[in-house]
Amino acid sequence: MIGHGVTARIQDVAAQAGVSTATVSRVLSGVDNVSEALTERVWKAVTDLDYRPNRVARRLRRPGREMWALIVPDVENRFFTSVARGVEEVANEYDITVFIGNTDYDPDRLKRYLSTALAEQVAGIILAPSSPTDDVSDVLASQIPIVTVDQTLTSRSLTTVMTDHYEGGRMAGQHLRDRGYERIGVIAGPQHSPEWNTRLEGLQSSISPESIVATERGDNRVGGGGTAMGRLLDTHPDLEAVFVTNNLMTIGALREIDLRALRVPEDVYVVGYDLNSQEWTRAVPVSTVNQDPRRIGEVAARTLIDSGGLPQERHTILLEPHLEESIAL
Amino acid sequence: MIGHGVTARIQDVAAQAGVSTATVSRVLSGVDNVSEALTERVWKAVTDLDYRPNRVARRLRRPGREMWALIVPDVENRFFTSVARGVEEVANEYDITVFIGNTDYDPDRLKRYLSTALAEQVAGIILAPSSPTDDVSDVLASQIPIVTVDQTLTSRSLTTVMTDHYEGGRMAGQHLRDRGYERIGVIAGPQHSPEWNTRLEGLQSSISPESIVATERGDNRVGGGGTAMGRLLDTHPDLEAVFVTNNLMTIGALREIDLRALRVPEDVYVVGYDLNSQEWTRAVPVSTVNQDPRRIGEVAARTLIDSGGLPQERHTILLEPHLEESIAL
DNA sequence: CTGAAAGCGCTTACAG
């Protein structure tokens, strides 16, 4: 039985092994050379006492390691949970704990979570911004490495891991052109966000301008997609196809189409974004430009590892999207 | 400009305010009385220096506060992310950081995350078990409060927050009986898990035994639900209705029904579990027994708060499910 | 290769 009856401390291990705490620490960290005999005794004591180093104490002494903050606007959105999954995979490899903050697209909550991240002395921050104007000045001042995911920040020079949305838009446009659609509506994200505009530019690069009969803006949520789709159908009853730049809005759009008793793809052909057919209750023949959010998380995490704890200069890593045609069961 | 050019420490604040670090600490924690004059000077210094207490140092000195671990089997499952959302809401109120571990239904990963939780000196653990046989003995030994969510553990006496699944099953049965169905199939979770059996018992309490023509077991994933539905349709072509005890399996079942060109509800009436119509691309007239996962998370978190840092005796908190009839757009 | 000791940034008895 150990000291407080709770957990063994490094002292207990040292005593049991008949060495100093420094030696125990060295054996465990594996960085300095320790004689074979002592190493063995230390490991035996560690095992016997079921010793687990206190990560809090370790982090205090040696800050900026073993913990990351992942901050996302909506934990309930599968895109972000998949990013989290990817981040976690890498974090696990390096024995890093990751805490997740959910901002709910609220700047105050972002501020709080960034502050918490600093107060927790994290080794790095992975931020999925709510908007390109998110304020990260405190983080920059603190010198903690930060990687942005899914979106760049306009005012700051940060490393970003994201999908090549221009290419995504281009793919969607080419697909629609190949299928011969000439009256296309677009449902895009908020105007102020350059990412959505990038998707639009990609779209415009592959179809003629007059094919795009209208562009509606939504809030990237299901409701916003439905409302936008409604406006599109109201103002352009002769619409042939629609391109929606976000997963939840695509779902909203599909529901609105269904509500009006229109059929996909006969009445309106839909190209969505990030649709995961795994989650559908019924086949809907809709094409989709898909990102690989897990991979985004992984790459962001590895970027943090590679940064070696130092802030990086700006660097955008673009991952390729994939077009999935007419997903059906 | 502060010491290391990074962040102000409590020393810097004390110096600036002309008081001891003890006084700063007292003002910030608000527990001891400090004279108005000093309090004012301290707050001014805190503001001027933009001081944020180092949570790592605080936790080392005063363990068992301000951090929780939330461990779930699948972060990509919306049920668990909603639980996370609920937990986070409460954690935020109390300025608690919560780190999330994703076990992927793997006992080794559970072991690792529990170990990390201990090493991080968390104030509490919220565990959504992968199976009722999950091993939490290390946690119990450590005296850290743990609350289980969604499932009880067979071998341990822990506080659990979960939906009243007996009632959920009963509601489903009553609904099916009210609609006059007499040839009902069931797709339940793994046999070894008592929770799935509870749902079955609830079902059995409200319909006659001979109404249940077959019970298949699935793995709580989309694929398992589809396979089980396939077996049901193969062995009982005259099936009228099916009750599925989990969200992903319900989706799998619906897809399988669609695959076979059968219609819901004309050919097979479906009562699912935890279906979120918000996520659907098209209306499917399916009824569903729904839990309130956010609330489960909230209640679990409040239980942790109320435990005052002490392990509780066993205590099961049952939340009511809700039947949503024939969800459609 | 090994140990004694300082120190990471806080909090909290202990005096006064």
Place this chain on the structure above:
DNA sequence: CTGAAAGCGCTTACAG
């Protein structure tokens, strides 16, 4: 009410 000091559990120069 306030401060000097000890100590939380580690890691890491510094000596030897």
